[in-house]
Amino acid sequence: MNARKIIFWCARLIAAAIMLQTLYFKFSGAEESVYIFTQMGIEPWGRIGTGVMELVASSLLIIPATVWLGAILAIGLMGGAIMSHLLVLGIEVKGDGGLLFIYALLVLACSLTAFWLSRENWPAFIKKFVPGMTK
Numbered sequence: 001m002n003a004r005k006i007i008f009w010c011a012r013l014i015a016a017a018i019m020l021q022t023l024y025f026k027f028s029g030a031e032e033s034v035y036i037f038t039q040m041g042i043e044p045w046g047r048i049g050t051g052v053m054e055l056v057a058s059s060l061l062i063i064p065a066t067v068w069l070g071a072i073l074a075i076g077l078m079g080g081a082i083m084s085h086l087l088v089l090g091i092e093v094k095g096d097g098g099l100l101f102i103y104a105l106l107v108l109a110c111s112l113t114a115f116w117l118s119r120e121n122w123p124a125f126i127k128k129f130v131p132g133m134t135k
Contacts, residue, residue, distance in 0.1 A: 008117040012067060015074055015110035016058040018103050026051035032094055040088055053077055061114060068122050071115035078108035 025033045026047050037043035037050075054077060060070025081104040085091055091098045119133065127133040 004117065008114065011110040011113040011117070012061045012070075015071075015107045015114060016061045018107050019054040019058045019074065019077075022103075023051050023055060026054075032096075035094060036084075036089060036100075040084055050077065061111075065121060067114055067118040068126070071111045071118065074107060074111035075115065078104045078111065082108065 024030075029044070029047075033047055034043055037047040040046060053073060057070045057073040057077060060066040061074065063070075082101070085093070085101045085104065091101045093100055119127075119130075122130075122133070
């Protein structure tokens, strides 16, 4: 297995694992999750909806043909999470030392990597916006 494949799989698995790990807290109504989404004014539907979207993104990241789509969804979700931290919640939430913010940055970085490394499977409508990708 070459380095590119290892990086590709690691990026996908790390992003998916982090998002899947947080689902328990979102779906069980854990105190920290409820607090976060209450602060943003979107509790409970925002918490549940975000959990469902993270489950879908994680699943799509694992399936080779849909990595690009899962990565786009994860990039959007993490962009929202990062902006929520910066504009509403703060970097540190309920004494977590900024761990949730760091996880969001890590998932974003892994999703961007997975998206780029899946470029052979991008649909034509995405390829036409990237110089050198049209065929």
